Amino acid sequence: MSDNAPLTVLLEPDAVAVLTVAAALDRVPAAMRG
Amino acid sequence: MSSNTAAVPAPLTRDETGTLFGQTMGLVAVTAGLFALGAYLGRNMSYGWGWVFWIAGFASLIAMNVVAQRSERGAVTLLFGFGVLIGLASAPTLSYYASTNPQALWQAGGATALVIGGFGAAGYATRRDLSGIARALFWALIALIVFGIVAIFVKIPHSSLIYAVVGLVIFAGLTAYDFQRLRNARDIRTAPLLAASIFLDVLNVFLLLLSLFGNRD
Numbered sequence: 037m038s039d040n041a042p043l044t045v046l047l048e049p050d051a052v053a054v055l056t057v058a059a060a061l062d063r064v065p066a067a068m069r070g
Numbered sequence: 071m072s073s074n075t076a077a078v079p080a081p082l083t084r085d086e087t088g089t090l091f092g093q094t095m096g097l098v099a100v101t102a103g104l105f106a107l108g109a110y111l112g113r114n115m116s117y118g119w120g121w122v123f124w125i126a127g128f129a130s131l132i133a134m135n136v137v138a139q140r141s142e143r144g145a146v147t148l149l150f151g152f153g154v155l156i157g158l159a160s161a162p163t164l165s166y167y168a169s170t171n172p173q174a175l176w177q178a179g180g181a182t183a184l185v186i187g188g189f190g191a192a193g194y195a196t197r198r199d200l201s202g203i204a205r206a207l208f209w210a211l212i213a214l215i216v217f218g219i220v221a222i223f224v225k226i227p228h229s230s231l232i233y234a235v236v237g238l239v240i241f242a243g244l245t246a247y248d249f250q251r252l253r254n255a256r257d258i259r260t261a262p263l264l265a266a267s268i269f270l271d272v273l274n275v276f277l278l279l280l281s282l283f284g285n286r287d
Contacts, residue, residue, distance in 0.1 A: 041166065041285070043222065044117040046230075048163040049237060049277045050218040051124055053211060055156070056244070056270045058131055059263075060208060 090258055097146065097265035101153035102272065108157020113165050120162040127155035131266065138263050145262035152266065156273065163277075167284045174284035181283075182276040185238070186245055190268075193246025194253050204247035207240050214240060234282040238275065245271040 134148035167174055221229035248267045
């Protein structure tokens with residue numbers, strides 16, 4: 037990203053977004069079926 | 071959450087729906103409080119320790135998904151542990167903003183309450199089925215995660231701004247969908263899983279707003 041913040045600060049939103057995907061994992065098969 | 075089990079419980083009465091709403095939002099509130107406690111306890115921690123606690127929080131979330139089918143009490147315990155661990159994981163980032171731009175923390179907190187309150191109420195109230203939109207938003211979220219990682223290594227103009235704005239659109243929709251799931255839930259045992267989803271919506275919106283407000287010149 038474009039600012040001078042430490043890498044961990046820049047990656048924090050991504051890291052928490054990954055948790056959201058993990059929390060929804062048991063719903064993914066239904067999501068793929070459409 | 072997992073609706074592919076053999077026996078489908080009877081629909082909840084209006085009182086039971088209210089109980090599920092109260093229980094879920096109570097769990098979200100306690101988890102948020104434990105997150106704040108974790109963030110306070112870890113305020114002087116190094117960035118490396120933040121990643122260690124993130125991995126522990128991830129493991130606790132996966133364990134909660136497994137345990138929730140068997141034990142509500144076990145799922146609630148893991149949810150509370152998850153709140154503390156993610157608070158500890160986020161502590162270095164929150165400390166960074168507190169030292170560089172403390173006003174951004176207050177602004178992001180207030181704006182998060184407005185976003186979650188607004189889109190949560192809309193999702194709870196609407197009669198339109200949001201599951202199709204949620205499916206699209208789920209895949210958009212995966213694309214956004216990839217974009218975020220690429221933007222760390224490749225110089226993309228205004229990537230932080232693009233990430234935050236697109237992320238907020240995605241999580242506004244997912245918040246509305248999670249509150250609709252809360253209204254439509256038939257099983258009181260789903261409360262801890264719904265609470266985890268809503269807590270993560272809140273945390274994502276907060277961090278996206280924090281990057282938006284905190285990186286302004």
